Amino acid sequence: MGEVSTVHEFDRITVDHLRERGGLNWSTYPDALGSFVAEMDYGCAPEIIEALHAGVDGVRFGYLPSVLVAEMSQECAGWLAESYGWKVAASDVRPVGDVIAGFEIAVEHFSTPGSAVVVPTPAYKHFLDVPLRSGRKVVEVPMVLVEDRWEFDLDGLDEAFSAGAGLLVLCSPYNPLGRVFTRAELLAVSEVVESHGVRVFADEIHCPLVLPGAATHIPYATVSTSSSQHTITGLSASKAWNLAGLKCAQMVLTNQADRETWAGLGLAAEIGTSNLGLIANTAAFRSGGTWLREVLGYLDGNRSRLGDLLADRLPEVLYRPPEGTYLAWLDVTSLGLGDRPGSFFAEHAGVVFTEGADCGDAGRGCLRLNLATPRPILDEIVNRMASALARR
Ligand SMILES: Cc1ncc(COP(=O)(O)O)c(C=O)c1O
CATH class of the missing domain: 3.90.1150.10 (Aspartate Aminotransferase, domain 1)
Structure with missing residues (x-):
């Protein structure tokens, strides 16, 4: 410490x-x-402030310019590769207004219609209310303390999926318990998920915020082939670089079916992203x-x-x-x-x-x-x- x-x-x-x-x-x-x-x-970060000033001076205020989206996707993909060895195509890093907007999309378009959403608790509180707004039930599965460490209750998750739940919210690193999960823990979750053929929304917004001494963050979608197939990941530079009001986050797609679903959503999914948010996220990933x-x-x-x-x-x-x-x-x-x-x-x-x-x-x-x-x-x-x- x-x-x-x-x-x-x-x-x-x-x-x-x-x-x-x-x-x-x-x-x-x-x-x-x-x-x-x-x-x-x-x-x-001064590098972000500088980029924002340049964006303002350049009057970059029009409808979601594809060049800003492409720059953000490129930088984010590069940063994911460099930080976690996670190699994704830039075109699979899609912009959304914020992670919660991405979560809403995951609930509505990337899980079985009408299925309940499993939320390990205690949880970031909007994981509990967003599904309700979409007419979904929430199944709370409390985390369990094992030898002084908070862990997922694998039996509890199994039970919830057996009862018909269709989507797990996996917050990693974990708000509010502060856990950074090991590969073995994530793999164990992915095996339960896979055995039920359900989906995961991996909220990795806190991934840059791994504190000294902990193992590095491991993107959930990378732990197995099956996790890449059943996961849609949300992240953003907003928590780690303090940019929440600028409205820009990323959804990372890791399988062909999700790419097609995303393409089908068209502009509606991405339009809430702001230009200055794209500029700030790009600068954070590039030089923050x-x-x-x-x-x-x-x-x-x-x-x-x-x-x-x-x-x-x-x-x-x-x-x-x-x-x-x-x-x-x-x-x-x-x-x-x-x-x-x-x-x-x-x-x-x-x-x-x-x-x-x-x-x-x-x-x-x-x-x-x-x-x-x-x-x-x-x-x-x-x-x-x-x-x-x-x-x-
Ligand atoms: C785990 C988690 N997800 C999402 C959010 C909200 O992110 P956004 O403002 O991008 O919706 C927060 C904010 O604290 C959070 O802790």
């Missing part, structure tokens, strides 16, 4: 500055510290590495720092430092705050977390904290939690 003693430029980012920038964590509750949206407080490495080092320090702070001020809280993502999952059940402890901290500590219960039933009594904040703010968050509990 990282060294945390030196002052970093991110340490100097203030709450006032963040409120001025106006991100959701800092504008939704003007009097509280926001830790509920998965966005980073660290700004953006230096900035990202700096961020990962800082996050490494933050995950250690959180462990130290909790051990010191709130030793009852259960926390396993994430291997990837910038999210920390806190099991605070022993504090006796009930199923929705977030409301206590919002009211009495002035800190707003994601309620674990909003991540599925398995999340009751837990909180999700955003580690991607300046270290002094992280300190303040834990101090406020401890003080509020002491005043109870």
